[in-house]
Amino acid sequence: MSNENNNNQTDNDQPCCDQAGCNQSGSRQKLLGIIPLDWRFDLASIPLIRWILKQRWFPLCFIFMNMFLFMLILMSGVIGGFSSGNYSFGIMMVWILWWVVLMMILVPVFSRTWCMVCPLPSFGEWLQRIKIFGVGKKVGGLNLKWPKKLSNMWIMNILFLMTTYFSGFFTVRPLATFFMLGSLIVLGIVFMMIFEKRTFCLYVCPVSGFQGLYSNLGMSEIRVKDPKICEKHKKKTCVTGNKNGYGCPWMLEPHSFKKNTYCGMCLECFKSCPFDNMAFNLRPPATDLLVDEKRGLDEAWKCFIMLAIAVMFYVAMMGPWGTIKNWVRGETFIGWFKFISLHTFFALVVIPGIFGIFAWLSKVVSGEKDIRLKKVFVNLSYSLVPMGLAAWIAFSFGFLLPNGSYLLHIFSDPFARGWDLFGTAGIPWTPFGTVWLVPLQFFTLLGGYLVSVDYGYKLCLQTFADTATAKRGFIPLLVLLTLVTIAFGWLYGG
Amino acid sequence: MEANLPMKIIKSTLSILLLLFCTIGPIYASLRYEASLTKDFTADIVARTPEKGNFSPRHIKVQVGQKVKLRVRNVDTVMHGFAIPALGIDAGELKAGKNKILEFTPTKPGIYDFYCTTWCSEFHLQMRGILEVE
Numbered sequence: 001m002s003n004e005n006n007n008n009q010t011d012n013d014q015p016c017c018d019q020a021g022c023n024q025s026g027s028r029q030k031l032l033g034i035i036p037l038d039w040r041f042d043l044a045s046i047p048l049i050r051w052i053l054k055q056r057w058f059p060l061c062f063i064f065m066n067m068f069l070f071m072l073i074l075m076s077g078v079i080g081g082f083s084s085g086n087y088s089f090g091i092m093m094v095w096i097l098w099w100v101v102l103m104m105i106l107v108p109v110f111s112r113t114w115c116m117v118c119p120l121p122s123f124g125e126w127l128q129r130i131k132i133f134g135v136g137k138k139v140g141g142l143n144l145k146w147p148k149k150l151s152n153m154w155i156m157n158i159l160f161l162m163t164t165y166f167s168g169f170f171t172v173r174p175l176a177t178f179f180m181l182g183s184l185i186v187l188g189i190v191f192m193m194i195f196e197k198r199t200f201c202l203y204v205c206p207v208s209g210f211q212g213l214y215s216n217l218g219m220s221e222i223r224v225k226d227p228k229i230c231e232k233h234k235k236k237t238c239v240t241g242n243k244n245g246y247g248c249p250w251m252l253e254p255h256s257f258k259k260n261t262y263c264g265m266c267l268e269c270f271k272s273c274p275f276d277n278m279a280f281n282l283r284p285p286a287t288d289l290l291v292d293e294k295r296g297l298d299e300a301w302k303c304f305i306m307l308a309i310a311v312m313f314y315v316a317m318m319g320p321w322g323t324i325k326n327w328v329r330g331e332t333f334i335g336w337f338k339f340i341s342l343h344t345f346f347a348l349v350v351i352p353g354i355f356g357i358f359a360w361l362s363k364v365v366s367g368e369k370d371i372r373l374k375k376v377f378v379n380l381s382y383s384l385v386p387m388g389l390a391a392w393i394a395f396s397f398g399f400l401l402p403n404g405s406y407l408l409h410i411f412s413d414p415f416a417r418g419w420d421l422f423g424t425a426g427i428p429w430t431p432f433g434t435v436w437l438v439p440l441q442f443f444t445l446l447g448g449y450l451v452s453v454d455y456g457y458k459l460c461l462q463t464f465a466d467t468a469t470a471k472r473g474f475i476p477l478l479v480l481l482t483l484v485t486i487a488f489g490w491l492y493g494g
Numbered sequence: 495m496e497a498n499l500p501m502k503i504i505k506s507t508l509s510i511l512l513l514l515f516c517t518i519g520p521i522y523a524s525l526r527y528e529a530s531l532t533k534d535f536t537a538d539i540v541a542r543t544p545e546k547g548n549f550s551p552r553h554i555k556v557q558v559g560q561k562v563k564l565r566v567r568n569v570d571t572v573m574h575g576f577a578i579p580a581l582g583i584d585a586g587e588l589k590a591g592k593n594k595i596l597e598f599t600p601t602k603p604g605i606y607d608f609y610c611t612t613w614c615s616e617f618h619l620q621m622r623g624i625l626e627v628e
């Protein structure tokens with residue numbers, strides 16, 4: 001059975017409870033007291049699925065399909081209806097369809113499957129491999145190692161935050177979307193030519209960082225089935241590669257990694273493992289939040305930045321504050337400058353500061369003397385992940401329901417030139433289910449809150465020495481999570 | 495066991511073809527489709543507020559007695575309009591991102607003004623162009 005494999009209690013320096021599925025009493029941990037955290041179902045145990053995952057044309061066929069769509073998106077930035085966001089194929093596809101599907105389905109359910117089918121780095125990757133389809137030994141490009149110091153989320157944090165500086169342009173100027181996607185493709189090629197493998201995806205791509213963090217919540221994972229088989233397999237072809245597949249392009253060790261953050265789900269390990277020892281598991285949400293591996297301030301700040309952006313986007317796009325909207329749209333440079341300074345300060349200082357105060361309170365209230373504040377701060381920050389994603393989903397409902405019907409139009413008339421490819425160009429703008437908007441947002445936030453609280457408590461158990469201190473240390477965190485949820489509820493609903 | 499050469503060649507050709515199909519393909523196909531739709535157009539007029547570029551082209555020459563087919567495309571974020579009052583042509587309101595096709599046959603030579611008909615910016619009154627019938 002493929003189930004218990006992520007519970008290997010090896011190489012932890014901590015005394016107890018590092019892994020999902022174990023707590024002090026030794027009984028199974030459960031999500032919200034219902035779903036056991038170590039429940040797994042290996043999709044690849046279905047023979048047809050495993051066969052598909054092992055084919056070289058998979059996920060290549062999806063990459064090609066997306067490449068086709070992305071070419072159309074890029075083109076619409078140049079020849080489409082320039083300034084009118086609602087009739088721009090690029091804007092609607094990227095900011096309504098892609099973003100919403102990413103936030104609502106791909107990340108929460110399928111973790112980093114977007115990276116599996118993402119066409120952006122493919123040009124670079126094919127140049128690097130000097131191959132599109134097969135597996136070869138030759139490498140194009142310099143294949144340099146990425147510096148250790150930068151092997152974290154900081155660059156992605158900063159790039160992602162900087163991308164949001166232009167959020168006022170993305171939804172109204174097709175050219176802005178063109179430049180954003182275009183520069184990702186170009187940067188991808190440059191990086192692939194200089195650095196080894198998927199360095200670009202791992203440490204640079206701004207879309208990668210939040211997917212990495214939030215995929216810890218995702219309900220799928222690629223893991224090894226039986227570690228004992230890996231132990232006996234000295235060659236470790238999932239790392240080194242063989243004629244069926246490349247060694248892990250994401251520079252993980254597929255035979256032993258425990259956390260979704262840096263797994264781009266490229267499926268090479270399914271192909272390179274001669275024992276079919278890889279599993280594509282469905283699992284309860286967020287179990288990776290309890291995995292104490294590569295935790296750090298970079299990921300903590302990612303949590304903060306994502307929360308800050310969820311707030312800022314709402315304020316800028318749907319809130320009633322006209323002046324701020326004008327700042328974001330960059331009507332005057334001074335206004336725009338005010339916006340980016342405030343936004344940056346809010347994301348990098350205010351939110352972390354507030355969290356810091358509560359982390360400190362948690363340490364104080366817990367009564368545990370010799371625990372480091374940094375450890376409390378970093379560990380507890382992961383409890384913000386479910387709530388952050390919930391806020392993003394709630395926010396996405398806010399533009400999907402009112403604007404979703406534009407999609408039908410742009411499929412038929414992608415460049416606003418009066419085409420009618422599928423006969424849907426004439427469909428008028430019909431906001432859909434908007435009466436459900438606020439209740440939907442409310443339940444999404446509530447769900448995120450419950451999961452956050454549940455994991456917050458488990459993280460406290462993991463952080464503090466014993467159950468009593470953990471319970472006390474949990475109180476400030478509970479207060480914070482409640483306040484943040486109320487704040488989002490107020491912002492979105494009232 | 496090495497994969498045999500013909501197989502290799504087939505695979506590389508196929509992947510290159512696929513790559514072209516998915517990159518150049520959509521560009522070529524859409525440009526061709528657009529060209530086939532617009533081949534009998536006399537002019538394709540893009541509408542923007544005067545400070546962002548005005549109508550373009552702003553000067554159109556046509557022959558008297560010959561059918562004229564114009565497309566007016568509003569690529570702006572604001573509403574525009576299009577009319578040639580002297581010829582009794584009015585496209586009505588053109589919402590942002592919308593476009594309209596106008597067909598008519600001018601019967602008298604002359605110089606006719608066309609205008610934007612909705613107040614689109616403070617320079618709205620400058621949003622005009624000329625249709626020259628020879």
Ligand code: SF4
Pocket residue numbers: 222247248249250251252253254262263264265266267268269270
């Ligand atoms: S090779 Fe395996 S571990 Fe590495 S990214 Fe691909 S699927 Fe994930």
Ligand SMILES: [Cu+2]
Pocket residue numbers: 542543573574575610611612613614615618621
């Ligand atoms: Cu006008």
